[in-house]
Amino acid sequence: MIADPRFAVLQGDITRQQVDAIVNAANTTLLGGGGVDGAIHRAAGPELLQECRTLGGCPTGQAKITRGYRLSAKYVIHTVGPVWQGGQHGEEDLLAQCYRNCFRLLEEHGLRSIAFPAISCGAYGFPIDRAAAIALTEIHNFLQHNKNVESVRVVCYTHDVFEAYQRLLHLRH
Ligand code: AR6
Numbered sequence: 001m002i003a004d005p006r007f008a009v010l011q012g013d014i015t016r017q018q019v020d021a022i023v024n025a026a027n028t029t030l031l032g033g034g035g036v037d038g039a040i041h042r043a044a045g046p047e048l049l050q051e052c053r054t055l056g057g058c059p060t061g062q063a064k065i066t067r068g069y070r071l072s073a074k075y076v077i078h079t080v081g082p083v084w085q086g087g088q089h090g091e092e093d094l095l096a097q098c099y100r101n102c103f104r105l106l107e108e109h110g111l112r113s114i115a116f117p118a119i120s121c122g123a124y125g126f127p128i129d130r131a132a133a134i135a136l137t138e139i140h141n142f143l144q145h146n147k148n149v150e151s152v153r154v155v156c157y158t159h160d161v162f163e164a165y166q167r168l169l170h171l172r173h
Pocket of ligand 1: 012026032033035038039118124125155158
């Protein structure tokens with residue numbers, strides 16, 4: 001499905017990515033947490049939390065942008081994925097909205113490269129295969145309509161997430 005050379009799935013640490021923006025899987029307070037959120041705040045330094053304090057939180061499915069401070073990435077796009085509650089609470093649509101709102105901010109700021117973690121696939125318990133399918137659909141739709149962006153990456157921290165993406169990519173090819 002995504003045969004676009006601008007797209008890649010890799011295994012690694014998103015804080016090390018040299019892209020215009022990395023995406024943070026945050027919570028509605030935007031004041032930090034565990035998982036990828038904790039890793040991004042540690043790598044960016046305390047100035048990131050200071051800026052986040054000015055944002056007034058973020059509803060689930062929405063996204064807000066800050067600078068990247070000590071990260072290689074110039075910006076952090078903070079989005080809040082849904083907590084998985086069995087699938088009957090709009091979780092799939094909310095997760096799709098996360099990706100769309102991150103891409104909207106990318107375009108609004110004229111940025112050309114972005115790296116996503118597996119939003120909601122850790123503490124928030126979203127089934128990985130379903131989350132990966134949603135991510136791939138949204139990334140595909142975005143790349144179809146946007147020809148200026150140079151790179152969209154999904155950075156998987158764990159092998160199970162990486163394998164889920166690989167399975168889907170093979171199925172969809
Ligand atoms: N680079 C890339 N991916 C990572 C990294 C990293 N350095 N560290 C973890 N992951 P999670 P969520 C993966 O729990 O499910 C936080 O406390 C991880 O293996 O970080 O959206 C927030 O403050 C998993 O595949 O985010 C919220 O309270 C994926 O990132 C809550 O967790 C997402 O796992 C959000 O939960």
